Amino acid sequence: MKIYTKTGDEGQTSLIYGRRVAKDDLRVEVYGTVDEANSILGVVHAQMVPYAHQLHDLQKILLRIQRDLFDVGRDLATPEDKDDQPHVTAEHVALLERVIDRLEGELAPLHQFILPGGHIAASELHHARTVVRRAERMCVTLLREQAANHEIRKYVNRLSDLLFVMARVVNARLAIAEPTVDFSAPAQDVE
Template structure:
């Protein structure tokens, strides 16, 4: 497969089934942000230490596969069938919830806000979480303009929660405590 096609040199790209749209179309922005989140999850995977890799690696690899399904759904115009494309399902949302519950069971309960950071893997997971939140906000804007499968909104919302818990789990596995937000009193 050739990497370059020259078909996007004029500022347009193709949705699934060949419809041409500007590269700054909101639909393209949303699935581009999902792709960015996927790359950030890949970075977090590369940064996981050996102890944390066990429980988190499989979850994050599955999330990467599912993010491709999110992108495929978004690249399909709402008035066209998905064909054999993967499709985001309620079962995927339930899978994220099960992962959150399983990972959270080993964590101290949260009683305050925490700062994003800790280990390099946890910091990367926090960045991935914020990218997913940006994708979610863009998807809400897209849904105001044209039909969007509501399960995509659920999936992205739950995924950001999972990435938050995964960052805490990566820190815990490495023995790095959460850093609590210290509210400053006005002077």
């Protein structure tokens, strides 16, 4: 099978079940953004390999999320009149909540704003978080304009929370200080 089909050369793509839509259709934009986040998570997973003894459980979580993001994309790529069995369910959301609760138990309470940074994997988790937030905003618009699985909006909302917590856990486990912002202190000169 060839990787190119030439069917998209005119600016259209197919949803599941063959319905053709423009490549900039909101539905396509949302699942493309989810795919972008999934790619970043692949980079994060690779960055964790040298620290597998400390981050193995996080790597397993990332692989599960990556698989689940394919289900998010599948639900988004399924036209509303064909969506009789959504793949993303309330259980997916509940699983993210359980993982967040477990990982938060490792962390000191927040007293300042966290800047994206620290270890490269933590930084990329923050990057993925911002892409997921963009997907969430797009999902809100999509659900206002078209019928789609409402659990997706909840899932991406929790996922962004989980990615924030995971970034903090990476820095904590690797003993890297989190960059923070203290708005009560004057800004530092860089000269």
